[in-house]
Amino acid sequence: MSDAPAARPTDVPHALRHLELIEAEVARHRQNAFRARVAALVAFGGFVALHGARSQPRYMFVAPALAVGAWLLDAHAEYHARCLRWLAAAVRGDAAPRPPAMSLDASPFAERVSWRSALLRPARAAFFLPLVMLGAYIAVDAPHLDPDTVPSELFWYLAVTFVGFLALVGVAWSWWLDRFGAGTFAPPPAVSTAASFQGAPGALPSGHASYDGQSGPFPPRDPRKEHTNPFGTAVG
Numbered sequence: 502m503s504d505a506p507a508a509r510p511t512d513v514p515h516a517l518r519h520l521e522l523i524e525a526e527v528a529r530h531r532q533n534a535f536r537a538r539v540a541a542l543v544a545f546g547g548f549v550a551l552h553g554a555r556s557q558p559r560y561m562f563v564a565p566a567l568a569v570g571a572w573l574l575d576a577h578a579e580y581h582a583r584c585l586r587w588l589a590a591a592v593r594g595d596a597a598p599r600p601p602a603m604s605l606d607a608s609p610f611a612e613r614v615s616w617r618s619a620l621l622r623p624a625r626a627a628f629f630l631p632l633v634m635l636g637a638y639i640a641v642d643a644p645h646l647d648p649d650t651v652p653s654e655l656f657w658y659l660a661v662t663f664v665g666f667l668a669l670v671g672v673a674w675s676w677w678l679d680r681f682g683a684g685t686f687a688p689p690p691a692v693s694t695a696a697s698f699q700g701a702p703g704a705l706p707s708g709h710a711s712y713d714g715q716s717g718p719f720p721p722r723d724p725r726k727e728h729t730n731p732f733g734t735a736v737g
Contacts, residue, residue, distance in 0.1 A: 516592055519603050523589045526605055527582045534578040538628060541571030545632060549639060561643040565636030572629040576620040581607070583614045590688040613688075621675035630668055637661040 544567045552558045587610035590596040598609055619625075641657040 515602060519592050520589055522603060523585050523592065523605065527585050530578040530582040530585070534575045534582075537571045537574040537578065541568055541629070541632065544571070545636060549636070553639070553643060558643040561636075561640040565633045565640060568629055568632040568636050572625070572633070573620070575625060575629070576616070576622075579622065579625070580614060580616060580619040583619065584608075584610050586688045587613055596688060615679075617675055618679050621672045623672055623676055626668070626672045630665065630672075634661060634665045637664075 545564055548567060549561070549564050552561060552563075584607035585605070587596060588600055588605070588607040591598065591600050591610070596610070600606065600609070638658065638661060641654055641661065
């Protein structure tokens, strides 16, 4: 895929509406990621409490599996959000290829986004890895394993600890690749969302276009009246 920047959009109002649509989709994915974390805590705690009350909780291994599943869902939402950031950069003309009007298809930029980076993001691992390891320790302790037929609990505790250590090493390696790796791709900063358009209105700090600017296709508005009379109409 070519990394040469595309031409600046000529239809600025439609491009701004397209960017707003992409931002709304990114916000939806972020909400899904938050819901995955809340669902992980509720499902993990509920399953441990209910299944642990049984005399032989032999299916406690489901608890860490729930945490791993929520981890994957959270990373999936982050992966799509990063793809959409590349789509927004293409709409602004900072990346190629140029997407169709009002399209949310970010698949042309999927190869620029790393699943490894989304899955092993340090903040994400700091939330889910302790949950997974806690569930694994509980799963080892819950069935009261018979040392005559299976390896001792000490063996499984050491195995879980070693796997957790390997996971931490993987998170550190992923962070190093994202920070210093030569093949790291990142979309241009979104602060130039409106300012990068030739003849576009002024840019707000959030990256949206201001229709109150002095340039562009929109006429300037009168300053907002901050003082109102008791009936709600502006004074002056």
